[in-house]
Structure formats: C-alpha cells, structure tokens
Amino acid sequence: MELDPFILSRIQFAANITFHIMFPTITIALGWILLFFKLRYNATKDEAWMQAYFYFTKVFALTFALGVVSGITMSFQFGTNWPGFMETVGNVAGPLLAYEVLTAFFLEATFLGIMLFGFSRVPGWVHTLATFLVAAGTTLSAFWIIVLNSWMHTPQGFEMIANEAGQLQAHATSWAEIVFNPSMPYRLTHMLIASGLTASFLVAGISALRWLINDRSPTVMKSMKTGVFIAAFLIPVQMFVGDLHGLNTKEYQPAKVAAMEGIWETQKGAPLVLFGMPNSETKQIDYAIEIPKLASFILTRDWDGEIKGVDAFEHAPPVAPIFWAFRIMVGMGVMMLVISWTAAYFLWRKQDITRPLAFVLVAMTFSGWVATIAGWYVTEIGRQPWLVQGVLTTEEALGPISGGMVATTLSAYLVTYVVLLIAYISTLIHMAKRAGDGSHRDPLKPSVQGAERRTIVTAAQ
Amino acid sequence: MQDIISSGDWLPYTFAFLMGLSMLIYAVLDGYDLGVGMLSDSTNEKEKDRMIASIGPFWDANETWLVLGVGLMLVAFPAAHGVILTELYLPVAVMLFGLIFRGVAFDFRAKVPYQKKWRWNLAFYIGSLLAALAQGYMLGSYIMGFEDSPLATLFSILTGLAVASGYCLIGACWLIMKCDGGLQRKAIKWAKYHLINTVVGLGLISLITPLVSERIFSKWFSVPEIYWIAPIPLATGALIAFLYFILRKLPFENDRYCWVPLITTTGIFILSFTGLAYSFFPYIIPEQMTIVEAASAPSSLMIMLVGALIVLPILIGYTILAYVIFHGKAKDLSYS
Numbered sequence: 001m002e003l004d005p006f007i008l009s010r011i012q013f014a015a016n017i018t019f020h021i022m023f024p025t026i027t028i029a030l031g032w033i034l035l036f037f038k039l040r041y042n043a044t045k046d047e048a049w050m051q052a053y054f055y056f057t058k059v060f061a062l063t064f065a066l067g068v069v070s071g072i073t074m075s076f077q078f079g080t081n082w083p084g085f086m087e088t089v090g091n092v093a094g095p096l097l098a099y100e101v102l103t104a105f106f107l108e109a110t111f112l113g114i115m116l117f118g119f120s121r122v123p124g125w126v127h128t129l130a131t132f133l134v135a136a137g138t139t140l141s142a143f144w145i146i147v148l149n150s151w152m153h154t155p156q157g158f159e160m161i162a163n164e165a166g167q168l169q170a171h172a173t174s175w176a177e178i179v180f181n182p183s184m185p186y187r188l189t190h191m192l193i194a195s196g197l198t199a200s201f202l203v204a205g206i207s208a209l210r211w212l213i214n215d216r217s218p219t220v221m222k223s224m225k226t227g228v229f230i231a232a233f234l235i236p237v238q239m240f241v242g243d244l245h246g247l248n249t250k251e252y253q254p255a256k257v258a259a260m261e262g263i264w265e266t267q268k269g270a271p272l273v274l275f276g277m278p279n280s281e282t283k284q285i286d287y288a289i290e291i292p293k294l295a296s297f298i299l300t301r302d303w304d305g306e307i308k309g310v311d312a313f314e315h316a317p318p319v320a321p322i323f324w325a326f327r328i329m330v331g332m333g334v335m336m337l338v339i340s341w342t343a344a345y346f347l348w349r350k351q352d353i354t355r356p357l358a359f360v361l362v363a364m365t366f367s368g369w370v371a372t373i374a375g376w377y378v379t380e381i382g383r384q385p386w387l388v389q390g391v392l393t394t395e396e397a398l399g400p401i402s403g404g405m406v407a408t409t410l411s412a413y414l415v416t417y418v419v420l421l422i423a424y425i426s427t428l429i430h431m432a433k434r435a436g437d438g439s440h441r442d443p444l445k446p447s448v449q450g451a452e453r454r455t456i457v458t459a460a461q
Numbered sequence: 462m463q464d465i466i467s468s469g470d471w472l473p474y475t476f477a478f479l480m481g482l483s484m485l486i487y488a489v490l491d492g493y494d495l496g497v498g499m500l501s502d503s504t505n506e507k508e509k510d511r512m513i514a515s516i517g518p519f520w521d522a523n524e525t526w527l528v529l530g531v532g533l534m535l536v537a538f539p540a541a542h543g544v545i546l547t548e549l550y551l552p553v554a555v556m557l558f559g560l561i562f563r564g565v566a567f568d569f570r571a572k573v574p575y576q577k578k579w580r581w582n583l584a585f586y587i588g589s590l591l592a593a594l595a596q597g598y599m600l601g602s603y604i605m606g607f608e609d610s611p612l613a614t615l616f617s618i619l620t621g622l623a624v625a626s627g628y629c630l631i632g633a634c635w636l637i638m639k640c641d642g643g644l645q646r647k648a649i650k651w652a653k654y655h656l657i658n659t660v661v662g663l664g665l666i667s668l669i670t671p672l673v674s675e676r677i678f679s680k681w682f683s684v685p686e687i688y689w690i691a692p693i694p695l696a697t698g699a700l701i702a703f704l705y706f707i708l709r710k711l712p713f714e715n716d717r718y719c720w721v722p723l724i725t726t727t728g729i730f731i732l733s734f735t736g737l738a739y740s741f742f743p744y745i746i747p748e749q750m751t752i753v754e755a756a757s758a759p760s761s762l763m764i765m766l767v768g769a770l771i772v773l774p775i776l777i778g779y780t781i782l783a784y785v786i787f788h789g790k791a792k793d794l795s796y797s
Contacts, residue, residue, distance in 0.1 A: 087540060401547055
C-alpha cells in the first residue's frame with residue numbers, strides 16, 4: 001500500500017493543531033478569570049477568593065504547560081511538512097508569527113513564573129500585575145494568530161511578485177489591510193468568546209465535581225457561580241457573533257457556507273436543514289429534517305433569497321465533514337445555553353444547585369473543547385482546497401517527505417496525545433478530589449503549603 | 462562593510478545575528494535545565510524535588526528562546542527553514558517528543574498521586590535526554606551538510622553525545638550555584654566528569670569540522686585569518702583549564718564563588734558557538750545556500766526588525782527581572 005504523504009501530513013497537522021488549541025482555549029480566558037479572583041480577593045480580603053485563585057492557578061499551570069509543549073510542535077510543523085507555505089506567503093505570515101512570538105509568548109512564559117511561584121517574593125501589586133500580564137499575553141498571542149489565520153481566509157494588502165527562480169511570492173503592500181482583513185474582527189471575537197465559554201464551563205464543571213464530592217465550601221460555590229454566570233452571559237452573545245461571522249463568510253467564502261448548509265445546487269428559499277445525512281452521490285441530504293426557507297432568511301434576511309450551491313464553485317470543499325462539524329458546534333451551543341441558564345437560575349434563586357444539575361455540569365466540563373474544535377473544522381476544512389484562499393492550495397505547500405516517515409511520526413503523535421489527554425483529565429479529577437477532602441477548611445492542614453499557607457494564616461489573623 | 466550597507470544585505474545579516482543569538486541563549490538557558498533533567502536520574506526523591514525546584518520558574522521562558530530562534534529562521538529565512546527541517550524530519554520529531562514529555566512532567570509530577578510520581582520522573586529524565594541527544598545529532602548533521610553516509614551518521618551521533626554532555630556540564634554548574642550541602646557536592650562531581658567528556662567531544666568536533674570542508678579549513682588555517690581567529694580556541698582552552706581548577710577547589714567557605722563555574726561554562730558555550738558561526742558564515746545551509754539567498758523580502762524584514770528592536774530589550778529586561786526575583790538557593794517549590 002502506498003502511503004500518501006499529503007493526506008498523512010494533513011491528518012498530522014490537524015491532529016497537532018487540534019491537540020494544541022484545546023489548551024490555549026482554556027488559558028486565554030482562564031487567565032482573566034484568575035485575575036478576577038485575585039481582584040475580588042484584593043477588594044474583599046475574603047480568603048475563599050484566594051483559595052479559588054490558588055486552586056485554579058494549578059489548573060492554569062498544568063494547562064499552560066500542555067499548551068507550550070504542543071505549541072512548540074506547531075512551529076516546527078510548517079518547516080517539516082509544509083515548507084511551501086512560508087516560501088510563498090512568508091513575507092506576510094512571517095512578521096505576524098514573529099510578533100506573536102515576540103510580544104506574547106515571552107510575556108506569558110516569564111510572568112507566569114512570577115504568577116505561579118512569586119507570591120511571597122514580590123509585593124502584592126506586582127503579583128496582581130503579573131497575573132494581568134499573563135492574561136494579556138495569552139490574549140495578545142491569540143490576536144496575532146487569528147490575524148494570520150483570518151488573512152489566510154480573506155487575504156488582502158499584498159501583491160504576488162516572481163522571484164529569480166520564477167516562483168510567485170506574496171509581498172506586503174499594506175500592513176493595515178493585512179492585519180484588519182475582512183474576516184479578522186469576526187473570527188477574533190468569535191474565538192475569544194469561545195475561549196470564555198470553554199474556561200467558564202471548565203471552572204463550573206470542576207466546581208460541580210467538588211460539590212458532588214461533598215465540598216460545599218464558599219470557595220467552591222464562588223468559583224461555580226463565577227463559571228456559570230460568565231457562561232450564561234456569554235452564550236447568547238456568542239450566538240449573535242456567530243451569526244455575524246456566518247454572514248461575513250457568506251460574502252467572502254460562499255462555498256464554505258454552501259457546505260455548512262448542505263446545498264449542492266444553487267437555490268432560492270433554501271430550507272434550514274436541522275439534521276440529515278449528506279449524500280455526495282445524489283448530492284442531497286437524506287432523511288432531512290428541515291425548516292422551509294429558513295436558511296435563506298438567516299443568510300440573506302429574505303425568505304426567498306438565493307444561496308449558491310457547492311457545485312457553483314470551481315474550488316469547493318467536501319460537504320459532509322463541514323455539514324457535521326457545523327451541527328455539532330451549533331448543537332453544543334444550544335446545550336450550553338439551556339444548561340448555563342438553568343444553573344444560573346438555581347444559583348441565583350436558591351443559592352445552590354441540585355444533584356442532577358451537578359452531574360450535568362460535570363458532563364459539560366469540556367463542552368467548550370467540542371464546540372471550539374468543531375467550529376475550527378468548519379472554518380478550516382471549509383477553506384479547502386486552498387491553504388491561502390485563492391493564492392496557494394494546500395497540496396502546493398507540501399514538502400518533499402515520504403509517506404512512511406509521516407506515518408511514523410503521526411502514529412507517535414497520536415499515541416502521545418492520547419496518553420497526555422488521559423493524564424491531563426485524570427490529574428484534574430485527582431486535584432478536585434484532593435481539594436475536596438475537607439482540608440481546605442483548616443488552612444494549617446498540609447494540603448495547602450508553604451507561602452500559600454502563610455498567606456492564608458496571615459490573612460486570617 | 463560599506464558594500465553590505467549600500468546593497469541592503471545588512472538586513473539578512475542582522476537577522477542571522479539575531480537568530481544565532483537566540484539559538485545561543487537557548488543553548489545556554491535550556492542547556493542547563495535539560496542538563497538538570499539528565500542528571501536527575503541518579504538521585505533520590507528529595508534531591509529530585511530540589512533540582513526541579515531550581516529550574517521551575519525558568520524552564521518555560523528558556524524553551525521559548527527555541528521558538529524564537531526557529532521562528533526567526535522560519536520568518537526571515539523561509540527557504541532555508543524548509544530545507545533544513547525537511548532534512549532533519551526525524552531528529553526534529555524525536556526532540557519534540559522529548560520536549561513534550563519533559564515539559565509536562567514538571568507539572569504532572571507535582572500534581573499526580575504519589576504512587577504515580579515515578580512515571581513522570583522517568584518522563585522528565587528520558588525527555589531531557591532525548592531532546593539533548595536529538596539537538597546534538599541535528600548539529601552534527603548540519604555540520605556534515607546533511608550528507609547521508611554511515612560516517613556522517615557516526616559523526617552526528619558523536620555530536621549528540623557531546624552536546625548532551627555539555628548540557629550536563631552546564632546543568633551541574635547551575636546546581637552548584639542553586640543548591641548546597643550534599644547535592645552541591647554531587648553537582649561538583651558531575652561537573653568534573655562531564656567537563657572531561659565535553660572537552661573530548663569539543664576537541665573531536667573542532668578537529669573533524671575543518672577536515673570535512675576545505676572552505677572551513679582555509680578559513681581557520683590561512684594567514685592572516687589565523688592571527689585574529691586564534692584567540693577563540695586559545696581562550697576556550699584557558700576557560701576550560703580555569704573551570705577544572707576551580708571545580709577542584711569548590712566549595713569555598715560561605716559558598717563564595719558558587720556562581721563562577723556557571724559563568725565560566727557559559728563563556729565556553731559562547732566561544733564554541735562563535736567558532737561554529739565563523740566556520741559557516743556566510744552560509745545558512747553549509748555549502749548550499751547563503752544567508753542573503755535565503756532571506757525574505759527586505760520590506761518584511763524591516764517590519765520585523767522594528768518589532769524585534771522594541772521587544773528584544775524588554776524581553777531581555779524581564780528575563781533578568783525573573784532571575785533577580787528567583788535568585789539564591791532553590792527552596793521547595795510551591796505555588797505561592
């Protein structure tokens with residue numbers, strides 16, 4: 001059997017970036033949640049906030065470490081598997097990546113040291129500042145990467161000039177146009193809110209787990225409320241932003257929208273397919289459950305508006321994976337809405353949750369991952385066969401590597417990721433159990449150590 | 462010099478310098494923490510905790526210099542980046558697996574149940590070892606111009622061992638500075654042992670490199686270059702002798718001069734790196750592609766240079782800040 005380096009490299013890139021995105025998605029927003037805990041503590045001097053801060057700092061550190069190591073892999077992937085990308089659009093992508101590393105990566109990595117280990121070594125305000133800089137660093141990092149990614153979807157502000165060897169290369173003509181390319185504001189907002197939802201469901205889920213292990217301390221209730229209320233606030237905003245992002249996509253990448261809706265042939269008054277099986281042979285959705293004309297209305301604000309089908313485009317992505325991923329994302333969003341509002345109602349009215357609700361919150365701990373990854377699959381597969389829309393196809397960027405070599409590394413990556421994911425989740429569970437053994441009620445119990453204990457003791461005096 | 466400035470080639474050279482600088486800083490900084498990882502195998506649990514505590518606040522930022530170095534190559538010399546990384550596909554993968562397991566082991570070993578801790582200690586040791594060996598192997602195959610022969614592979618294995626030993630040396634010197642008592646005495650012993658290995662390795666690399674390339678041979682052994690390049694090997698030799706001398710005398714009363722071995726070893730690293738850089742200049746891929754040929758468009762380089770000149774001083778500033786805040790002997794680490 002011939003191993004195809006193209007398909008294998010694509011799977012490998014997808015595996016690497018899928019594994020990577022899970023961790024920054026948490027840390028981007030968790031950083032701000034930590035800052036919130038710290039500021040609440042500064043304002044109220046309530047020990048419970050500081051305990052929440054210390055507890056989720058540990059979660060943050062673990063998540064951050066996984067993000068760093070999987071991110072290093074990414075910076076090598078471009079060269080090892082896809083050298084054509086930088087050779088063609090390096091003049092545009094290079095500076096954006098450089099700014100990402102320069103401004104953000106170091107800000108995070110250095111101040112994280114102070115944030116994690118420096119509480120007793122630096123004045124309180126420096127520690128709060130370090131927490132702020134870490135949160136700002138992760139967000140800035142997301143900004144630059146989203147700028148580059150959006151430029152790959154809606155490229156502008158450049159011209160193609162042939163080098164001596166006759167190879168066309170992108171040269172920047174306007175950096176303002178490159179940075180503020182048409183899809184950037186939508187994608188950035190959509191992603192930052194996605195991160196907010198991922199982190200808030202994680203905080204709520206872990207707190208619900210501690211609640212189930214009979215830890216009903218103020219710190220658990222405070223962090224659960226923080227998670228649930230943030231989620232309940234963000235989810236409707238996210239749905240609104242997602243709609244705008246979809247309209248933006250329809251304008252610049254209509255083929256992607258056609259695949260999302262599962263429409264092969266251009267039609268007027270297209271129905272919204274809630275569910276069904278896309279059939280690429282007959283070019284229809286089998287067993288479709290649909291609402292007449294709604295897709296047209298959502299996308300054109302006109303019940304009889306025309307939506308172009310996949311077949312109308314010379315270069316179009318595959319329908320089925322995009323169709324499915326889109327429904328998983330939206331379905332997850334609806335569940336998030338129902339669950340976060342229910343939990344918010346209970347926490348607001350009764351100041352407590354019920355047992356079944358706690359189980360549901362635990363089950364939703366990683367719901368943000370599912371929705372975020374599904375969303376990225378929609379947008380990235382939706383750009384195919386292009387790597388940079390209209391400029392460079394994915395196939396053209398592939399390097400001279402053998403299928404066997406990629407197969408070897410791909411299998412090793414997959415094994416590594418499964419092992420690390422199991423270790424990550426079981427460690428989170430272990431941490432929740434250890435925190436929930438009752439020792440938090442007595443600050444002198446050994447589960448709180450060192451300066452952390454000293455602070456709590458001093459604060460208590 | 463005048464030509465370089467007027468032809469606009471100063472931009473690629475500036476970036477080559479920045480890239481080299483990042484790689485050098487990486488080799489020193491991550492060198493010591495990879496070294497500590499490799500040395501952690503032959504110690505007890507308490508010593509492991511202490512050793513890992515000494516690098517805990519730094520390793521994240523240390524590793525970031527690798528991202529910066531490779532990132533600069535990616536963005537400033539995309540053509541070279543593609544060639545080098547596809548040639549080094551497998552060692553790069555091995556290094557990444559090493560760095561992944563080692564990086565996460567820091568956090569996992571502190572958070573998992575006690576019975577499972579040994580797994581992450583092992584991951585920390587093996588990860589550090591794999592990353593160091595792979596980096597050395599890549600250096601060797603770079604020196605050999607990615608030649609595919611048994612002899613070249615043998616040389617790459619040799620450089621792998623030499624680099625790993627060099628990292629152990631600087632790791633031991635770091636521990637001499639950050640630890641005291643029994644662990645410090647152990648570290649002095651490790652440093653002496655790895656100094657000998659490193660010198661042998663460095664000697665072999667210095668002998669073989671000029672032999673594989675006529676161009677490099679003539680750069681080092683022709684008049685008048687030899688007069689102003691000779692100080693590099695001479696100074697390296699002097700530093701090695703001085704390091705050996707001070708390692709035999711340590712520890713002093715009140716732990717005076719505990720930082721001297723680390724500074725001296727850093728000096729040896731800088732000189733060796735300079736020697737290598739001199740050998741390969743102006744090539745970015747030995748004998749195949751020059752720095753200028755591989756560079757991005759001048760306008761893109763200019764944009765990045767502006768950012769780099771604003772950010773690099775700040776970056777070096779807060780790296781120093783972190784070292785000031787966490788100076789002194791390593792204590793038990795807690796999130797505090």
